[in-house]
């Protein structure tokens with residue numbers, strides 16, 4: 018029976034099965050894209066390892082509670098959650114900081130701190146898909162557990178910067194402080210005798226993150242706070258660049274609010290200068306996740322049309338919520354897919370060899386077996402040096418050469434009756450680009466392939 022494009026022996030075959038599409042917001046990665054992605058991963062992993070970070074992996078799904086405790090409403094609204102057959106409330110991880118901290122509390126709390134860990138994994142958020150925003154996406158992140166000093170903050174920012182440098186991606190690092198914004202908010206409220214619950218404060222922070230000024234004013238009006246009182250807060254969120262710190266001190270002074278956060282930013286700026294990492298202060302960064310306590314940062318790539326944020330991070334404390342003790346930590350996560358979008362990469366050409374066994378029409382089954390055995394032995398010898406593929410369909414020489422051409426092979430190693438007679442290890446090597454060919458021992462053929470390849474790369 019022969020199949021050809023939906024036909025079987027000339028008759029149309031009606032497929033009973035419906036074509037199944039990918040789920041919205043997910044992607045397939047074909048070989049070329051996977052090569053790019055693996056290259057990015059290799060570079061990031063290499064930098065993280067050289068900085069003394071060690072790789073960890075956590076499960077793709079966790080108890081939903083892990084993310085309900087402190088990640089914030091923004092994340093909860095987008096969470097993929099379900100009850101498994103055992104009645105457990107499960108969530109596909111929307112991010113990796115909470116899982117890594119859960120793992121730290123379960124497995125590593127006795128380890129000497131600070132601990133430097135990195136990870137690469139897929140995450141799931143039920144967002145409205147658009148360019149560079151997916152429902153399944155990958156994060157490459159690093160956490161320094163047991164330190165949130167300006168030195169630790171500067172180290173992780175410098176690490177992210179180094180990764181981008183090695184990837185030859187130019188991007189701008191913007192640094193803010195959620196502690197400053199939260200303290201200001203408390204100050205403004207207390208002047209009106211109002212105190213916000215944690216949930217309410219988080220809600221305002223989320224609105225600041227979204228830049229939703231009117232919604233903040235509406236919300237605060239309901240709490241009895243006049244919108245004029247919010248001016249200093251809005252002025253703070255608009256501070257950027259060189260004079261941001263001086264102006265921020267003035268704003269806090271006018272409110273008599275705590276300025277520890279600004280001093281932390283000042284210290285961080287000094288350490289980052291020592292790392293020679295360029296950055297801009299942006300006191301409007303509020304971050305979508307609730308666990309941040311102090312310095313926060315985001316990295317933007319202007320090459321992306323939308324969804325320019327390629328990295329987010331900061332200092333946080335969540336271990337105590339998962340049954341551990343209070344461990345200050347700092348980390349970040351790159352949106353790997355956004356990096357893949359802008360990473361420029363020319364995959365080096367791959368030298369591929371194809372082994373072509375050619376059976377004589379009248380060959381006995383025994384002879385066919387011997388020839389196949391030789392082809393398999395030759396292919397496995399070739400694989401120690403080159404990418405090698407071998408026929409599995411018993412096709413004719415011309416069909417195999419056409420396949421070699423289609424798969425981009427550079428050399429064919431032909432094994433037929435003549436090569437069987439020429440002796441153990443003898444094959445015909447054909448250069449598929451020049452058409453030259455020679456019958457010789459496989460070791461000599463391997464040397465010829467190497468010589469051709471190094472000549473070509475010279």
Ligand code: HAM
Nearest residue numbers: 112114150151154326327328329330331348349350352
């Ligand atoms: P995040 O900002 O929510 O932070 O995510 C980190 C990065 O993941 C973002 O900057 C963005 O590039 C990428 N990303 C987020 N959502 C999507 C999406 N739907 N499609 C494509 N890329 C996306 C965190 O997740 C924190 N855990 C980072 C962290 C680590 N903070 C401390 N340590």
